[in-house]
Amino acid sequence: MLMNQIFDIRTEQEFLNAALEIFRYQYDHVDVYRKFVDYLKINPDDVTELSKIPFLPIEMFKNHFVSDQQVLPELYFQSSGTTRMNLSKHYIADENLYRESIEKSFGQFIGPPEDYIFLGLLPSYLERQNSSLIYMVDYLMTKSDKPENGYFLYNHSELLDLLNTLTDRKVILFGVSFALLDFLDYCAAHPEDKILKPSEQLIVIETGGMKGRKEEMTKDELLSILQQGFKTDRIYSEYSMTELLSQAYSLGKNEYRCPNWMKILIRNAEDPFAYEKEGRTGAINIIDLANIHSCAFIATQDLGKAEEDRFQVLGRIDHSDIRGCSLLVSGQ
Secondary structure (H helix, E strand, C coil), rough: CCCCCCHCHHHHHHHHCCCCCHHHHHHCCCCCHHHHHHCCCHHHHCCHHHCCCCCCCHHHHHHHCCCCCCCCEEEEEECCCCCCCCCCEEEECCCCHHHHHHHHHHHHHHCHHCCEEEECCCCCHCCCCCCCCHHHHHHHHHHHHCCEEEECCCCCHHHHHHHHHHCCCCCCECCCCCHHHEEEEEEEHHCCCCCCCCCCCCCCEEEECCCCCCCCCCHHHHHHHHHHHHHCCEEEECCCCCCCCCCCCECCCEEEECCEEEEEEECCCCCCCCCCCCCCCCCEEEEEEECCCCCEEEEEEEEEEECCEEEEEECCCCCCCCCCCHHHHCCC
């Protein structure tokens, strides 16, 4: 079956063939997705192109069991939030799919994990359970197998000392945005004995998110501050979410590229069934073919625009009302 070969996709036709196969499989085996498609009065046999595939609103992961009825979940990931209420849950039926997606997308854009030391500055994620981001970084650390690998909560002094001893090593620092800024504030407040040494080997990968702890800013503003503070132009970004098993990467600018089995479509923010032309701003729809056993077609609440083989993330849609959900929300 094509859907067993998603990581080998190389052409647009191969992507389309796999996407259509997975779409029909999920219509048959993912109850909430079938109800959604039926509510829209769409006949799966009539769907022959990507833009005609129905994209499930991401909010459905908060209130519904979005999972393949043919297999039992091995684990689940849960979104972050200020309360324990109404958080998204993504049930994972095949843990190896996630691991393969992590390793292959990282390898496609950055390189073999074995080449790097991995450090994590992810306090808000470490402080809760079932984080897909922590699972990802854990897996990369396992593949790397370096003794220096490790996480840092708020012990900025220890992180600074370690970074200063690793200036001649290939290091990747994964960090949520507010924590990276807090770390740079710490460095700036201790100039006499806590100077961060520049390193040509350091890569910082910010994963987004102020979590209400810092003033929101544009991506360009954030990247500029991080470049100056860490004394490197190699400030990368990772784009994913609880509801996805794949990751897109930006290598130095707010321009993300997807792995071969993932694709971005930009829908009209007012009409969820219309799509914007290349370069126009709209809402982000994601096809993640690694989501074989949940839903591979997700309508997010992120704003963005796409050109050629790259896309930008520009913010969030506020107070939006996704059509076609009332049947599912009411549980009918």
